[in-house]
Amino acid sequence: MVSLITGTSKKNISEHVIVDYYKKGKQIYQYSNDYLKLLENEGSNGFEYNPIQTLDIESSYKEGKIYSGFAYIDNENSFTTKEIEKGKTKKIDIDVFAMHYFNRVTIKEVDDVLEITTLDDENSKILIEKVMDTLTCKLVDKKVIAYKVNKVFNFQDLPKNSMIRSSIFQNEPLTIVMRIDKELENQSSCQELFRNISLFNFKDLDDFYTKFELANNEQNNFEKVALLIAYVMTDENSAIKNGIYWEPTNGGQYHEYLKGSELKIESQTLEEFQKSIDIFF
Template sequence: MMNLLYYKKNNQLIYNALIIILMLCKFNNTSAQEMKFIKKDSSFVIVAEPMNVYEGIYEKGKPYQGYFKEEDQELFTVDYYENGIKKYNYSIDVLQMLQNDEFEGGYKLKLDIKSIYRDGEIYSGAKHHRLKDMVLVEQYQEGKRTGFYYDTFAMHYYNRVSFKIEKDTIHIVSVQNQGYKIKIFQKNNLILSELYRNDSLQIRVQNIDIKASKFPTNSFVQIYEKFKITKGIAYQNYDETGQAYDEARELMQVFNKLEIDKSKDYTDVFDRLLKNIISATEIENEPVYQTMIAEFISDQEGNIKDGICFFNDSKNSYYRIFNNSKVVNEEKVSLDDFQKIFFSYIEKKYSDTD
């Protein structure tokens, strides 16, 4: 009798142990499945690696191996992972697709641009930013940014504005403004920005050397002091009819926001443009110039022709008013008191021309 009870009790213990083992196996198998799963996608085709279906393996809820679509929307990019590390990004050129009429309903996106990741960042290729009403794409070659462009979308409207550095010059063009372009470069340590129509110069803006004896010729010049730093900028306008404002509004918006007077060199202009677009910041609406030094028109030799200018030599500080290259008024004055004189002169000058 005792042996029978012992036998039944022992069998019960073995049975319970087997149940526990089976439950643990089932739990581990379920956990493994939850930690690792495959997602399939057939909404795109990678031109260099065509497949009917692309697979991406997730491990612990994160992309681990294969192809992963960035977002489930009309325009997207696809990342390729190996062992949990981003290796490549595949994308499209929107302008090229529009030109090829490839945005019809049900059409698979043909991803034909391959970009290379290094340390989690685009090293060579295209880096995409999705902004309000636009897509901005930075272009890289071996870790160096060589250009960027943004595509703007609206009802029955599309435009691309491209920024590219070639041979120490920034080139800016717009799809909507055919025949127009902007060039930004350095000459004699000064930054120049120029707007062209069919290779004919329309407008030039440049910062100036305030210590030079001559100014840019036939220019509208402003000199000012801000944060205790004296700067100057000169404008040359050959577009007397304002044709560029009518025909190239998109490029003129960019041209008028070039902060060359705040930039160290042409690459700094490039970086400021990109930063302002990504952060959607505009040039502040506060007065641009804190303390005015001068505003005048220069003649063909670079001398002051018409306008007003404050001077400060070792003995005195004074201002002069010029008319037709002649000094018509001169008085001693401090820089602070000159501000009232300056703005009264400007107000009268422009009211007389109305």
């Protein structure tokens, strides 16, 4: 950034132009635009860039940071826009780019619940809420079709008609519950995001965004290191139809079910159980 006493300084984030206005050496205003308006849909040719820009969005600075308006972060394959009111982030848009592909992930708070939506999926949304010490992440398509929770269920008290997968990663439990009668679609980016999203404590939107980006980068590591505890399917009476689960009773033991009947109970540590669940799959 050029050092100025009074005047303007222009900076480009990718092809998005931002102009800062300085007065007596301090950043006072930032001028920018909604850069999506610069992208013209050319059908089979994808989006093409329109170089004509009007800087019609004014944001104000306070102590060197955007206080009201929009702040921008340029990452390798994405572009983030934070909407800020009086120093507090109210909404975050993460724009993802690839060859002939564009999508936008929007994160905002609605009545103390974190809501995540994607531009290409009008029907689905992800809701994250905390009640006491329990974090729940729900995938909603008119009604809840799947959810994640940071605990392991009592296997004598399970949700009905569900596929339940529990694991432990870095001493933190995670359970994923999916309704058996509502299969997730691969082509939906919101549903794909739900599959990959991690649960973690956060204090505000900015803290969530930082941990969300970090968790996405560590997703492959999670898959390799997480210890599986259970993979079971339940019927309309919440009884286990098929599956396998481990519990710490008597030093550790696992139970295997097939067609509603318990086939096997065997003593094992959680580490030993990883081989058994691999064989089961």
